[in-house]
Amino acid sequence: MISFLKRMWRAAPWATTILALAMAAGVFFGTRTVASWVYWNDPARRDQPIAAWMTPRYVTYSWRIPRKVMIDALGSPNPAEGFRNFEHLAQDRGIPVDELMMQIEDAIVAFRATQGSSGSVDGANKATRQ
Secondary structure (H helix, E strand, C coil): CHHHHHHHHHHCHHHHHHHHHHHHHHHHHHHHHHHHHHHHCCHHHCCCCCCCCCCHHHHHHHHCCCHHHHHHHHCCCCHHHHHCCHHHHHHHHCCCHHHHHHHHHHHHHHHHHHHCCCCCCCCCCCCCCC
């Protein structure tokens, strides 16, 4: 194996470097993809009760709702808000974090009512899973 790598390096050092970098990137992104898939397909991650530490993006993944539903609930299409938690978003708006979380829960219930799936936001009714 080592002799094969030495022969490749002598024949084409740039191509060998590019190949090594491409293989490293493939391993990195492949591992990241598998880790994300395992995390979000764990039933414990679905429909988690909404908390102040969560971000809008986390809730859209956990509750499996379209991004548009969250944007409408927050009343702002600013993509940077997807990375800020609800506590900071509520402070920016000058409202209690509980009120913001209730707005989001209401939006999820309304969306799920139109889709015909479970409208439970408290996490108690997890019988209807997809």
